[in-house]
Amino acid sequence: MADQQDxxxxxxxxxxxxxxxRAQQAAVNLSTEALAAQGLTLRQFAVLAALAAEEGQSQSSLVDRTGIDRSTLAEMVRRMEASGYIKRTTSPEDARAKVVSLLAKGRGVYEAALPGVEAADNELLxxxxxxxxxxxxxxxxxxGAPEEKVEVEEAEAADAAGSDEKSAKAKPKKSKKDKAAKADKSKSDKKKKKKKKK
Structure with missing residues (x-):
């Protein structure tokens, strides 16, 4: 008993x-359900979304953009290429590097999945x-992504915080009782002034 108390x-x-x-579990459940119809995983969608935003990226760039570790991404890219979603070509700048691009099939799957993922995000928000x-x-x-540029402007967060502060500082409305007390005080002050004049 003593041990339990201590x-x-x-x-x-x-x-x-x-x-x-817990929040991640909720997000993954919603997103997985949204992507099921297209047969995509959340990680595969992230790769397609990154390529849709910027064509012709290196695998290193995709690692940075998606947060997927290098070895996992390499295997994913191989499988997605075999499925006809993406293609790898030799980089014109470095013959040793590969550039990953989106194919028509991959773009079609991405665009079909996008509304469901956006709906899942909106449900969370x-x-x-x-x-x-x-x-x-x-x-x-x-x-989760300190190096990544977030599309939401810092100003929006500042505005939101400012709205909270304004709400907190807003003066409460005076009750009828307070107004009546103020009116009585005003009348009393006027009577005192009249007596002094006499």
Missing amino acids: TQTFDLSKSTSHLLH AMIRANRRAGFILSLAAI
């Missing part, structure tokens, strides 16, 4: 790592107050 407790409801893991969403995305990027 055991230090850990509050999972306030643990950053635990909450991020709907769980967060609107004025906190930009800051939330920036915070995730700071943890």
Whole structure:
């Protein structure tokens, strides 16, 4: 009994790592469901999205853009090329390097999957107050992809934070009781002034 009382407790409801893991589970479940119709994994979609944003990337660039480790990405690229989604060609700048490009089939699958992934993202963001969403995305990027440029502007997060501050500083409306008390005080002050004049 004494040992149980002395055991230090850990509050999972306030643990950053635990909450991020739970959030990741929710995100993966929604995204996996959205991609099922196209037969894509979330990682495969990330590769297609990176190539759709910028054609002709090296595998090193894709590692940086997607966060997928080098050996896993190399195997993924091989399989996606065999499926006809992408192609590898020799880099015109370096004969030893390969450039990865999107093929018509890959672009078609990507465009078909995109609405479902966007809907999954929107469903996740709907769980967060609107004025906190930009800051939330920036915070995730700071943890998961600090080198990556986030499309959401810093200014949007600042505006959202400013809105919160303004709301907090907004003066509360005076109650009828307060207004009545102020009116009575005003009348009392006027009577005192009249007496002084007499």
